[in-house]
Amino acid sequence: MCSPTRRRLLAATGAAVPALAGCFTESGSDATELATPESVPADDWVKPDWRPADAVPSEDDVAATTVVSDLAIPWDLTVAAGDAFVTERDGGVRRFDADTLAEDADLGPNDGETLLESASLPDRASPGEGGTLGVAAHPDYPDTPDLFVYYTADDGGVSNRVVRYDLEADALETILEGIPGSSVHNGGRIAFGPDDHLWVLTGDAREPALSQDPGSRAGAVLRVTPDGEPHPENPDWGDDGDRRTYTLGHRNPQGLDFTPQGTPILAEHGPGARDELSILRPGGNYGWDIVRGGPDDPEYGSYDEYEAATPPVVNTGPKTTWAPSGLAFYDDDAIGPWENTVLVCGLTSSALSVVGLTPRSDSDGDDEASSDDTDGVRYDADWLDDRVTATVHRLFADEWGRLRHVEPGPDGSLYLLTSNRDGRADGPFPRTNDDRIVRLDPR
Template identity: 35%
Template sequence: MRRHMIVPVPAVVVSAVLVLAACGSPSSDEDGGVRTPPPATASGTAGTGGGTGGTGGTAEPGEPRAVATGLEVPWAVAFLPGGDALVTERDSARLMRVTRSGEKKAVGEVPGVEPGGEGGLMGVAVSPGYSDDKLVYLYFTAASDNRVVRASYDGGELGSPEPVVTGIPKAGNHNGGRIAFGPDKMLYIATGDAGDSDLSQDRDSLGGKILRVTPDGKPAPDNPFGNRTWTYGHRNVQGLAWDDEDRMYATEFGQNRFDEINLIERGNNYGWPEVEGEGDREGFTNPLLTWTTDEASPSGLAYADGSLWAAALRGERLWQVPVDDGKAGRPVARFDSGFGRIRAVAEAPGGSLWFATSNKDGRGDPGPDDDRIMNVPLG
């Protein structure tokens, strides 16, 4: 798959930017790279260049409104059938329930979580059969690994977790952590390479992958390699989303130059560590979109209203990326002042987005109300 250039940029300009990015950016999970297509500039909700290169319009979102404040590093948001949300707090290991009216309460502290660095209590997903099975799924860093567990939750206290997938490599960073049920009702798990890039190309390792498993944690039917691996060659995936045609997308942290959004397809190799960003090399899949270091560090990802919405940590904004038939239009930066680092974003019932700040994670500048969950009207 080739990356789609919407706005042509002279090669000499691209080369100059590449050199500057490579020389000026230290290696860390907060790094990005050269972007394509070039983003429009938008401050707050006022887009100033919503051109999309033929992929449809970029409808402007409404003004964000605070749903909940005073959270401790909220990492992921998943909605229950009634419209309330379950929110993980990375460092406290608490699972919070947040109502649409803004009430919040802890429903349990997840046992076995060992926060440290970028690890802790991370992803959360609600079973597609929740009305019957009352199960929720959680991804966290334990003493010896990252793992996915599930526990009963009937609206009261969280039940005792049982393992679903264990043995995912852990480290101080590159822990992945996003989980989501796809349209096929299989569980998708985003993992990082845990600082060992060789794991990403090892299809039998759980590190540097997007895994696809049954709700019980077994390799899903029709997986390409007969194990849990769905795609490989990833560095650190932290966002998963599907569009209206069930195409899958993922955000990924680069090393020195390139942060990415990828169109995820069965069995594909996304290049790390042989390729960072676009490589045009046989056997590797190019990104759909890349960003510069200071614009991105993309974590959570959602699809709503014809666009992907990518939460940017170092970039301190929410990126709106119109997509059509698996092609990306021109990104627009939203809410790039007044919110700081944005970690999670999710489509909420009723036609809006919720996004969560991450200013208490040790890399931000928290305000008196942080961390916050904001509600953004769409349409």
């Protein structure tokens, strides 16, 4: 079944929207079916019991300190029980003391411990954008001393894997493999959700059609147990589907976090801009590579034309590029104007986007994103996710170059990871001592 949106409810009452044909509609004379599950868990939308701060976020709200320099393309960071784990795309996994990161500055790689060498990851390879990517600690760490790592492998063909590393036993076990890989579009972010299950983001591996194949693990959000088995409440994608799949139709997702109510929020790279921020629905199909734009996009199908596609909260359109990577939902009041916002790192934009999400009524909606210097950029077009309006403020543009990830630290602080030595930086970057971890402390 398809998850209902306001447009589908209007269709049921006879309002003028494209006619449904099962769970897909026709665009012009060609009908294209998007994959949908046999059954979908209930998606009862509950308006958030939180609201973004009623203030304009500013760079002056925080004090910035470079904590660690000279890293080899840091990709992910997670903090757990006094330990801070950092992956380097062209290396392995380092462990820093979390208190040291929170208090000191001007550290180097050797101030941390090399926990996993790249050679310790079987068949590890780093083609293009691949390599050692996501990292997550077990929810019961350190009582359960397990660390999970997503990396690119080449054993005669490029793919991606998730391994579990037992720090006490010094034992490595593959829990998830068979994720298509390539020199680009490997996804890579992993995180434990509020249900203590592991969420895994995968890219389309330069084969867009795989994103519409429920039996492929490409272009999808997977939700698995710590052993790599399907979450028991995942959607049923049919006999040929993979029960590990929570959503599909993704191009190259690299950002994931959860609201205080446990709702997953995802950021992914679009084609030629068209970057997206989405609220995930179980069984949602996010359209790639059939749908990726609005009604005025000349190159890609519109979400208005494909009712099986779940629309995003933000689509930056064909003229604005974020190249979004890691994100965090900031629910701390230490940085007041940033409270209850989604923080999204931009690679091409070289900026941190602060996104406020507010519920909107059925009467809201404009045709285009609107903006001014005070209110930021507002996304509330009718063809976007009709549950919320997104308001975006861009901070620190070109301050540190390409930003790969943002991670909450102690006492309301945040950590930013730069990605200036990945071959994509230009202008003044990379700078001496890139790449780095920058700490943002509340003023």
